[in-house]
Amino acid sequence: MSVIVVLLIASISVAALFLAAFLWSVKSGQYNDEASPPIRILFNDATITETNKSDETNTNNDQKTDIIP
């Protein structure tokens, strides 16, 4: 029987910890902006090398010279 009581106290305190974490996360404003963080996280990886990019733009410019009268 005493095992159950210990388990009971343990489980409720763990749950209470999660509740506290939830309340804290709401209070600290983590849910205030749901749009920016998913965009922001991509930037750290998405550093594009300068050479790559200028290659691409050059091909574009070739097309352009054909088009412009």
Place this chain on the structure above:
Amino acid sequence: MSNPFTGTATACYHCGEDCGTEPIQAYNKNFCCEGCKSVYEILNKTGMCDYYAINNNPGNSQKIKVRHNQFAFLDDESVQKALTVFKDSTQTHVTFYLPHMHCSSCLWLIENLHRLNENIISSKVNFTRKEADIVFNHSQTSMRKVAELLTSIGYEPYISLQNLQQQKPRINRSKIYKLGVAGFCFANIMLLSFPEYLGIDDKEKNLINLFRYMSVLLSLPVVLYAATEFYNSAFKSLRHKYLNIDIPIVFAIWVTFIRSMVEIFTNTGSGYLDSMCGIVFFMLAGRILQDKTYEQLNFDRDYTAYFPIAVSRINNNKEEIVTLPNIQLDDTLLIHHQELIPADGILTKGKALIDYSFVTGESLPIEKQMGEMIYAGGKQLNSNIELLVIKEVAQSYLTKLWNRSTFKVAEQKAKHSFVDALSRYFTWIVFAIAAIAGLYWYIHDVSKLWQAVTAVLIVACPCALLLSNTFTNGTILRRLGKNNFYLRNATTIEAIAKVDYIVFDKTGTLTTGRYENITYNGIPLTESLKIKIATLTAQSTHPLSKAIVQWLKASGSTKITGYREVPGMGIEGMVEEEWIAIGAKQFITKEEAGADDASTVYLAVEGTTIGKFIFKNSYRPGLHGLSKQLQKKYALAVLSGDNSGEKSFLQTLLGFKAVTLFHQKPNDKLQFIEQLQSQGHTVMMVGDGLNDAGSLQQANVGIAISENSNNFTPASDVILDAAQLHHLPAFIQLAKANRWIIMTAFAVSIIYNIIGIYFAVQGTLSPMIAAILMPASTISIVCITYGLSNLYAKKLKLK
């Protein structure tokens, strides 16, 4: 990288706009204007061209040049103080609203501002609100410099008078806390109840008592904190002597709680604490779902959001910055090109060409002479003018218009939902059942009386109705929001469903307010004559002249002599030996012009009238379909502040039964709606400008049309993206469906209630049955409301 070029058009490398026939070429790239090129230069110099790698042509068009001292007002201390969020000895935190922000590149660039200016310590973007929190070192740089830097890279901060006067409302998160607490308690009480439901050995009786007392402890936060949401609302409605749905719900919560306490402390049963906490949790979830707010939108804007925060004043021949509330009588204000006129005054210097389309609904700008009165709210289109203030900002025509219309605010709009009425019937029926059951047991077995009556009251709480209502409202609000039809709150759904009369504004609502349709009537124009006309019209800054130049598709390059511009009339000049005049009827033909000739321009060569240009407003696409669908069910009307040049077109568009009224002042519009309401109509007003502000408030449902959902819209119940206007009938349909979806879900959930009552009247409702019925009923309600709302939206071909 996809090819950004279509046909012969060249897209600007920075902003993606068409560069026209002569793009500016630099760094192997094409730019549409010098502004875009200079933004590229700034970014290139600091090695920040990653900006262009994240998205194609991410920039904002820089064709409209920014005045060099536009942000001079940010040097003013009172303005600084109003904008600063936090300040210490070295750092200043400021939040700027940047309406041009639109993609991930924007976010990247703005968060890397510190690479452009090392005195900016950090910048953090809130993308939904289009705001940036910027921290800078104020001993090295200034707020003005930060604003100018933002403007130079294409993100001009929008700073209005509202920044000076209002504090942002704080977001209320108490419901979410309550939901968290209720969820925690509900889940744990449920766990503690399982042993008893599943059968526990008699040997372990002590454990059962322990579990029960733990449940009591855990239920206290729910009854005393989480459920206060319903207590508040019930108390408020009682004070207004109105029975809303929360009253029977609070009653049921307390009956359940008291009965459970009695059972547990007299050791006669385990109570219904798990079901009670569960229902509070689900009802809170529904409330939160229903209270979806659009943070990026503001439904309560007044004129202060439209006015600038400060303007230039001329004092002893020197220009100085003055904040709007400090403008005094007899001040001389300097109004720059594209600036808003903040106070009523008399023109003392310069040529005024003022665009009042937003204030009065007139689509053509008005020219004003020296000494003429200029009303606040218009936008100066010509070069700088000077203005002698004769009325302070708070006294001006526009401000008064606003104050007059807002004295009857949304308060009076009926907030009484049909759900409240339904819940009242429901409650009476429940009381009746409880009374009959009570009477029966009083006669047969008094010991069961208490059990039966309380059980009936517990089972029959109208929480199923509340859940159907909130979940349906929430789903429909979201669905409409996905289609850029943003509702202020859930009660607006019911208001839309009741509408039987729809009133439209013309300029800016049905039309785009720009002149794009030009037809020419008269002797056909030769190519050489076209060039000559273009030469002449290119001299003028009047929007109609500009429209003609564009329409002619000819660039005037020939010489012009004797050019003369008669304000409000027309222009004339000698182009290659030919005298060409173009302008109003009176100016060309010397005949008196009717009021409706305002959007017609006459053309004369060598004194003989050879033709006229007729300007038609360009109407938003899909209006024919819109009016065809609406005509069948609704009475329609158009109220326009403009001339009646478009009357016949509007009449064919909206059908001959439609009322079309022109030259309507803001007050006329308001009175028209009041009149309809006194005839018993429920009116929806669709408008956009300040001239509609009063009628949008007065109407039962006010829909503000917005070209870009972040620009200024007057206070309203709904904000609708202009591009979605043709979906209006579908939006109304969906709002109407709201009611029967709620009823269907409720009808299904009543089956569960009947099962519950069957046990309850016999006095044999065990906690386990309640614990099964409650979540089962909730899940079926959620499935029905979510499924039906989305199916119906799909049927209406909505996103």
